[in-house]
Amino acid sequence: MEFIICLFSAISAYSLYLYICLKLSPLETLQKLLINFTQNYYRPHYNYFSVPNICSINIHLFIYIFILLFVLGLCLMQLSRVKSSDSQYKITGSQGLAVAVIAFAFLLVFQTICQIQYFTKTINKFQNRNLEQKLNVIYNIDSFKFVQYCHKHLSGKYKGQLITDSDYRKTIDPYLIMYYLYPVVDFRQEKDFKKCLVVFNKKDPLSVIPNSYDIIAVYNSKSLLAVQKE
DSSP, X not given: OHXXXXXXXXXXXXXXXXXXHHOOOHHHHHHHHHHIIIIISOEEETTEEEOOEETTEEHHHHHHHHHHHHHHHHHHHHHHHHHTTOOSOOOOHHHHHHXXXXXXXXXXXXXXXXXXXXXHHHHHHHTTOOHHHHHHHHTOSHHHHHHHHHHHHOOSOEEEEXXXXXXXXXXXXXXXXXXXXXXXXEOSOOTTOOSEEEEESOSSXXXXXXXXXXXXXXXXXXXXXXXXXX
């Protein structure tokens, strides 16, 4: 009975907290949680999976706050029984642990459901395609199109330098360009590098090309290729 009382109190306190802080009713919160847990909970992003947010709050925080409120309710009930010298029933820590285990099992189940959905969509997306078609699906972004453009305008092999305004910490674009242009353009820092300048997403790219280089291809207003004059 005490377990049910704590559970009901935690749900009530949690609903009040969400309404005061986020202006979300219990029904709205439940709808958002169900949608995100059943459709968006597994979203691969580079080498990890990103977790959806509700009102800019990590969805896991909703679970952690509920566990915290429930455990707090258990502690308060236990304290009140100790003060009243009622020893007929003792609330044990295993009840709080059980709620935490159930919550994490809940997360595991929904992550697995979303993983199955993701892998099913992936199989349907890539089946019956060759390698080039698969890469075009994966990298349907400007940097990969730029790489394909570079391959069409470069012959032989070069030592190169990538010049870009893209933030290496926030985007995969620079790494993708260096990876897929190799071995046509080798970006490793050796003594005779800079025979080819690969300029991508650079404001005023013409300003960074020395006079000793010829521009051989212009991809767009921010990206171009230049090679050292003979």
